[in-house]
Structure formats: structure tokens, C-alpha cells
Amino acid sequence: MxxxxxxxxxxxxxxxxxxxxxxxxxxxxxxxxxxxxxxxxxxxxxxxxxxxxxxxxxxxxxxxxxxxxxxxxxxxxxxxxxxxxxxxxxxxxxxxxxxxxxxxxxxxxxxxxxxxxxFARRARTSEAKLQIEMAQLEYLFPRLTRMWQHFGQQSGGIGVRGPGETQLEVDRRRNRLRVAQLKKQLQKVRGSRELYRNRRQAVPVPVVSLVGYTNAGKSTLFNALTQAAVLAEDKLFATLDPTTRHIRLANGQKILLTDTVGFIQKLPHSLISGFHATLEEVTQADLLVHVVDASHPKAPDMVQTVLKVLEDIHAIGLPMVLVANKADCGFPYAWQAFIKKLRIPVCAVSALKASGLERLGATLAEQLRAFRVHGVFCVPADEGATLAELQSCGSLKITRSDETGVWLEGWVDKKVASKYRRWEIVAIPTSSS
Ligand SMILES: Nc1nc2c(ncn2[C@@H]2O[C@H](COP(=O)(O)OP(=O)(O)OP(=O)(O)O)[C@@H](O)[C@H]2O)c(=O)[nH]1
Ligand SMILES: [Mg+2]
Known part of the structure; x- marks a missing residue:
């Protein structure tokens, strides 16, 4: 036995x-x-x-x-x-x-x-499974020629293949059919995610995406910042599917934080195209938080690799904060020399020990300041939902209530300001200004 x-x-x-x-x-x-x-x-x-x-x-x-x-x-x-x-x-x-x-x-x-x-082993959701199958088919397609070269010409079969079709042609056709099927299924699955994303975008809150080399500690940082329990482990590509949570920064500003798939040098092209929808989470962000394991001897090259992939997926122009993670392990000289040359804000943290997070929060708030405007709003008292949203999305304070409505003043996200423009009080310039 x-x-x-x-x-x-x-x-x-x-x-x-x-x-x-x-x-x-x-x-x-x-x-x-x-x-x-x-x-x-x-x-x-x-x-x-x-x-x-x-x-x-x-x-x-x-x-x-x-x-x-x-x-x-x-x-x-x-x-x-x-x-x-x-x-x-x-x-x-x-x-x-x-x-x-x-x-x-x-x-x-x-x-x-x-x-x-x-990726195939780690795919859990139906979207990830479909995306990886697409990537595998794209990889296999040019290889079919070789795989089937040893098969000779085959006779045709009614309803199966055309006369004189080779096994290679049959396989190519099957491959194409499967790709078409996958595309349809993906469209369905993505439909619900897009709906969710549209709903999210309707809520006027800046979207911040964690990006970085695989195993940098993105999910650990995500968990530390959101008190979530996303899988984080010492394995490459632990995360494949994006996860999003609301958090509130110390200045009261609400943001949406997204954790997603990591990058690696020589990332296969088929994966970039297969995971196009997942990577869109990155391209649609307002701010990127680029996490790097700065205790790793290759940290500077990992940063450059991630920048190259971001360029490939057209996300390079987005504002970025670099998070030098794993500070508890110490940073090698190569890293210290590297950051001196960088022109983006850098925060040293230990996601594992939850240290340096306050400064990171302040840096995020600082970077997102460009997304905020100072405004005065006067909302009719019976517009309860508007009042609630204005108060929850920014750091607006009620200054008074009178017959015209409730007056609020403070910093709000530009998206909030434009959504509630009809209630905004635009200052009338005085003769001296
Ligand atoms: N010492 C130390 N280890 C950390 C720190 N942050 C993360 N780790 C470890 O690094 C490993 C990878 O962490 P993850 O959070 O899964 O990394 P990731 O960037 O999400 O990785 P992928 O999803 O695979 O791309 C885990 O073993 C973590 O415990 C840190 O600040 N210090
Ligand atoms: Mg992860």
C-alpha cells in the first residue's frame, strides 16, 4: 500500500x-x-x-x-x-x-x-485564468509549426476540417477558435469589473496603484495600509488579481489603493498583452506608488526594469512616489548612491514592521495636493446625500447654516469639486484684486 x-x-x-x-x-x-x-x-x-x-x-x-x-x-x-x-x-x-x-x-x-x-498555477479568479490561457495560446501559436511539422498532410473530414488541410492548419484553426471564445468570455467577466471600476470612478476619490518588482512587498504594504489580508508570501508572483480598498490619509483625504501583479525583467510579451485588463488598473491610476525591495543588491536595476514595463504599458507619465521597502534589513551602498540621482520623492519604510508609514502617508497627501482645490460650497439642507459625500471625500468643515443652505469650506479633491460645481461658491473678485 x-x-x-x-x-x-x-x-x-x-x-x-x-x-x-x-x-x-x-x-x-x-x-x-x-x-x-x-x-x-x-x-x-x-x-x-x-x-x-x-x-x-x-x-x-x-x-x-x-x-x-x-x-x-x-x-x-x-x-x-x-x-x-x-x-x-x-x-x-x-x-x-x-x-x-x-x-x-x-x-x-x-x-x-x-x-x-x-501564472497558470497561481490564477484563482476566472479572469486571471482566462487571461493566462490567452497568454499561453499567444506563446504557443508560432510554435505550432514546429510541433506539427512531423505530421504529414492529412485528409479532410466533414464538419471538422477542409479538404487537404494539414494538422497544423487544424490546430491553428482550433487555436483561433479558442482565442475567439476566450475573448468573449473575458468580455463578460471584464464587464462586471468595468462596471465596478466605473462606479468607483463616479466616486470622486483619487486612485493610487501599488506597482513594483515581484516580491518587493507590495501586498505586505497594502495590508499594512488598509488592514486587509491579501496573500503576501516569499514567492514570485504571489499576486495576480488586483484588489482595491478605500483608505483615509492623516489629512482626512480619502484614496482608493490598488494592489496588483508584480513585474520582472524579461516579462514575456504575451503576458503583457494577456494581462492587459489587469494592467489597466495601473494605467488608470492618478498616482503610482512604486515599491522596491531596497535591501536587494539589484534594487536599482529592479526600479529601472519596472520603469521600462510602465513605459511598455503607457503608464510612464503618471506621478510617482518610490517606496524603499524592507528598511529593517538595511540598504546597501548601491541603493544610497542610486537614490541621490533620483528626481522623485522617496520614502523608506518597512511594510513588515509597519514603520515609516506615517511619512509615506504625508508624502502621498503632498503628491495628491495637486489633485485638490480649496473651495466653498453652499448645499441646500435637503440635499442630504450631497452633504454626506462632500463631507466624507474631503476635509471640508461646516462653517454655517442659513436659509440658503449649509456652508462648507476646505480642501476637496478636484474631481469632487467638479462633480458638485453647481453648489460651489465662486468668489467674486473685489476691486482691489
Ligand atoms: N524583512 C522584510 N520583509 C518584507 C517586508 N515587506 C515584505 N516582506 C516580505 O517579502 C516577501 C514578499 O512580500 P509580498 O508582499 O508578497 O510581495 P509582493 O510585492 O506583493 O510580491 P508579488 O505579489 O509576488 O509580486 C514576503 O515574504 C514578505 O513577508 C519588509 O518590510 N521587511
Ligand atoms: Mg503581491
Whole structure:
């Protein structure tokens, strides 16, 4: 019985991680640092890493990715480690992947596939599941040619495929059909989220989005600021779905804070397009709070990577506050030197120990000041809902009540002011002004 249980228990996959070392990549990561991150990704995906190696090359070889000699040398390493999967730290072309699989006679996956796999495992909501399937299909589509090359021409079948259609064409057609189906399903799911977002936007409160490298501590900070219980753990891509909560800053201003998916260097393009709707939460924000694990030796490069992804999703022009998280672990010299050159407000915090949050709150209020105006409103006493909303959205104080209505004065969000413009009292310029 025990034997049977052991044999049916899921076999842990032993993985070897290989990469090409052609100097520092466009994100500022050396090949060694990048492959270290690949090991973290592999561990998150449940693989047991049994070794890593790099080949120095000016650039990967077109057809074979690695040099033929290295491929032969690594075949022995694969045998010695009894590895059953190789992970390559790049997005392989279909031909390169096939060549390596045939040379080593084992499964070869690339960085993109590994990240897609992690996303697929972590997807909980139906929207995330549909988005990841879309991303996987986009990744698979150009690879179908290779996957089906070994199948010859097939005869047509009534109602299934046209005459003389190849298996590849059948698969492509199935793929396209599935994409169309997914798009429809996503539209439905997104409809309800858009409705929620529209309702949120109708409430005139600034939207602040947490962004940052994966594992930076965004969800931990979100929990510390909102007293929520969003999943935060020492794994990459713990968060996939956006969560939003109301909070009130010390100056009385209400904001909507959103926690969302993290970024990584070489983020697969298919994921960016697949998670377009989720990433919209970022592009539609009024202010970005960019969280970085500043105790990490690669913190400056992680910041630059996030800025690059923000550029890709057209969110680069938004105002931003940088949060240097994990202050309890100490910040290395590279970080101190880096922030001196930055031109955006930086706050050091420890989300885990809930320290530095007051200053962060004050910085957010300061940044959101541009969104506020000083106003005087006179609301008829029977407009109870308007009065309640004006009082809850800003730091307005009732100054008097008379036959015209209730008078309020103070700082309010510009969105509030424009929503209730009809009740705003615009000062009549005096002759001296
Ligand atoms: N020492 C220390 N650890 C922290 C701090 N903030 C977060 N962490 C830890 O960092 C790990 C990642 O935290 P998360 O909040 O899940 O990070 P995230 O940015 O939401 O990550 P993803 O959702 O995966 O992108 C967890 O193990 C946290 O406990 C901090 O201020 N100090
Ligand atoms: Mg998270």
C-alpha cells in the first residue's frame, strides 16, 4: 500500500538551468544574476534545481542557441544529475527548443514558459485564468509549426476540417477558435469589473496603484495600509488579481489603493498583452506608488526594469512616489548612491514592521495636493446625500447654516469639486484684486 502511495506520489522534477553569458543585459542584470532569479522562479514553480551553468557567447546561435560543443558537454551533466528538465534563461525560438530537446532527449523549457506556468498555477479568479490561457495560446501559436511539422498532410473530414488541410492548419484553426471564445468570455467577466471600476470612478476619490518588482512587498504594504489580508508570501508572483480598498490619509483625504501583479525583467510579451485588463488598473491610476525591495543588491536595476514595463504599458507619465521597502534589513551602498540621482520623492519604510508609514502617508497627501482645490460650497439642507459625500471625500468643515443652505469650506479633491460645481461658491473678485 505504502509502495503504491509512493509510486503515485507526484515526482519532483529535477531541473538544470542553462544560459548564455553575453554581458549585462538591457535590464542591468548579469547572466549570473539573471540565472539566480531563474532558480527562484523554478523553485516557485515547484522544480528542484540541481545545477546551473552558463556559456560565454557574444550572442546566442540562431539555430541551436548554445554552441554544439557545450550542448555535448552538458549532455553528460544532465546524465550525472539525473535531471529530467532543462530550463533556459531566455525565450527560445521553436527551432532552438526542438534542437535542444532532440540533442538531450529531455524536456526543455524557456523562461517565458516557466513564468506562464507559475501564472497558470497561481490564477484563482476566472479572469486571471482566462487571461493566462490567452497568454499561453499567444506563446504557443508560432510554435505550432514546429510541433506539427512531423505530421504529414492529412485528409479532410466533414464538419471538422477542409479538404487537404494539414494538422497544423487544424490546430491553428482550433487555436483561433479558442482565442475567439476566450475573448468573449473575458468580455463578460471584464464587464462586471468595468462596471465596478466605473462606479468607483463616479466616486470622486483619487486612485493610487501599488506597482513594483515581484516580491518587493507590495501586498505586505497594502495590508499594512488598509488592514486587509491579501496573500503576501516569499514567492514570485504571489499576486495576480488586483484588489482595491478605500483608505483615509492623516489629512482626512480619502484614496482608493490598488494592489496588483508584480513585474520582472524579461516579462514575456504575451503576458503583457494577456494581462492587459489587469494592467489597466495601473494605467488608470492618478498616482503610482512604486515599491522596491531596497535591501536587494539589484534594487536599482529592479526600479529601472519596472520603469521600462510602465513605459511598455503607457503608464510612464503618471506621478510617482518610490517606496524603499524592507528598511529593517538595511540598504546597501548601491541603493544610497542610486537614490541621490533620483528626481522623485522617496520614502523608506518597512511594510513588515509597519514603520515609516506615517511619512509615506504625508508624502502621498503632498503628491495628491495637486489633485485638490480649496473651495466653498453652499448645499441646500435637503440635499442630504450631497452633504454626506462632500463631507466624507474631503476635509471640508461646516462653517454655517442659513436659509440658503449649509456652508462648507476646505480642501476637496478636484474631481469632487467638479462633480458638485453647481453648489460651489465662486468668489467674486473685489476691486482691489
Ligand atoms: N524583512 C522584510 N520583509 C518584507 C517586508 N515587506 C515584505 N516582506 C516580505 O517579502 C516577501 C514578499 O512580500 P509580498 O508582499 O508578497 O510581495 P509582493 O510585492 O506583493 O510580491 P508579488 O505579489 O509576488 O509580486 C514576503 O515574504 C514578505 O513577508 C519588509 O518590510 N521587511
Ligand atoms: Mg503581491
Amino acid at each position: 505504502a509502495k503504491q502511495a509512493a509510486s503515485t506520489a507526484k515526482q519532483v522534477e529535477r531541473a538544470l538551468m542553462f544560459g548564455v553569458d553575453s554581458g549585462t543585459n538591457e535590464f542591468g542584470f548579469s547572466a549570473r544574476e539573471s540565472i539566480q532569479e531563474l532558480c527562484d522562479l523554478a523553485a516557485t514553480a515547484g522544480l528542484q534545481v540541481c545545477g546551473t551553468d552558463l556559456q560565454k557567447l557574444d550572442q546566442p546561435k540562431t539555430g541551436t542557441y548554445f554552441g554544439a560543443g557545450k550542448v555535448a558537454e552538458w549532455a553528460a551533466m544532465i546524465q550525472g544529475c539525473r535531471a529530467n528538465v532543462v530550463v533556459v534563461d531566455d525565450e527560445l525560438r521553436p527551432a532552438q527548443q526542438r534542437y535542444l530537446e532532440e540533442s538531450w532527449n529531455l524536456k526543455v523549457i524557456d523562461r517565458t514558459m516557466l513564468i506562464l506556468d507559475i
